[in-house]
Amino acid sequence: MKIYLIIVGLVLLNSCGGIKKNTISKDAKLAQIETKAVVYNFDSEALIRNIKTLSNDSFTGRRTGTNGAKKSKNFIIDAFTKQEVLPVFESFEQPFSFFTRGKSYKAVNVIGFIKGTAKSNKCIVISAHYDHEGVKSGEIYNGADDNASGTSALIAFAEYFKANPPKNNVILAAFDGEELGLQGAKYFVNNLTIPKQNIIINLNMDMISRSDSNELFAVGTRYNQEFKTIVKNHTQVGQVKLIRAHEGLDSGDNWTYSSDHAEFFKAKIPFIYFGVADHEDYHKPTDDFDKIDQLFFKNAVQTVFNIFKDIDNL
């Protein structure tokens, strides 16, 4: 690493060549080094393109049952198909309906499958909800961080598995109806087609693309020593500090029930939830693409990839 930093330093020095005055700030230099130092297991530009697309106004905030949700669902299915992900059911779609807050909804989970090389019956479920708040009082809630970020990360996993099949089977789950009470995850867990004991863990991503303090939280390892050790011993990716917290052991909010992983927890399936702290644009129409921190996002996704690989290799 030291040698690498020196080389990067020399390149920076050379490119200035004493002709142009170096106006790059110290922070920007650090950021450059961090960018160069991280090797991604996925196409990091595609990750950014996908979060930008899913949080575009034309997706109208991805509210369950709307055309925007349908458009998002089709976008994810197209991506899965392109990456040769297999459907778990007859198609990638797992339709369901529910009634909440005086209204009935028709919703669709998108569920993909990747066969593991170890030929075991064990499975890791990687999940992210793709629905968001839709349009309220004429304002579009684009939900770039919540949760176009996790959904784009899910697509990055699909891309990775095409060239690097996992050891264990993997289910990629893009859940619908999260914002209306974790409905998609609830339906999925209550209608499993495999014994729940065969699910090694649920890795759930919900809001992973920005943090002023560069903190990504990992919630849920207090219940499992092996997973706790993996998170504890992970190598930091760029500026992303992965912190075990928010699981009822500290004074901070307990996030055990804050997103889809709660349904796995209730079914006694281990989980790790990855997410950032609420920010000023949380559940506001200003949760837009231009607010995300692209470098943090890429490095957060790589962090989740590394944790996945460690668990898959157990």
Ligand SMILES: [Zn+2]
């Ligand atoms: Zn969310």
